[in-house]
Amino acid sequence: MGFTTSPKVNPMKTRLWIAAIASSSLMVLAGCGTGPNQQMGVAGGAVGGAVLGNVLGGNTAATVGGAALGGLIGNEVGKNSDQRNNQRYRNDGSRY
Numbered sequence: 224m225g226f227t228t229s230p231k232v233n234p235m236k237t238r239l240w241i242a243a244i245a246s247s248s249l250m251v252l253a254g255c256g257t258g259p260n261q262q263m264g265v266a267g268g269a270v271g272g273a274v275l276g277n278v279l280g281g282n283t284a285a286t287v288g289g290a291a292l293g294g295l296i297g298n299e300v301g302k303n304s305d306q307r308n309n310q311r312y313r314n315d316g317s318r319y
Contacts, residue, residue, distance in 0.1 A: 241277070241286050258305030261298060268297020 272293015276285040 237283070241283055244283075244287060258301065258308075260304040260308070261301035264297035264299075264301025264304070265294050266297070268300070269294035272296070 269290045270293070273286050273290035275293070276287070276289020279285060280289070
């Protein structure tokens with residue numbers, strides 16, 4: 224009766240899964256934005272947060288958490304930008 228060892232974790236496969244999860248989350252979050260700046264903010268924030276979370280934490284939880292937090296921050300920044308643009312221009316496209 225021999226002992227079996229657990230298989231080694233392949234770091235390339237792990238990074239591939241992290242990238243797949245981050246890109247899927249990015250597409251889901253970007254679909255929630257209403258204005259163009261809000262969508263860009265979510266997308267940019269999620270990518271930046273995922274990269275920063277991976278650099279600082281170095282694991283999957285930090286990467287996904289960074290993507291979620293970055294997406295939320297990007298959403299708010301983009302929403303504020305869209306609201307400013309809507310206030311500057313009338314419905315017919317002319318300025319005040």
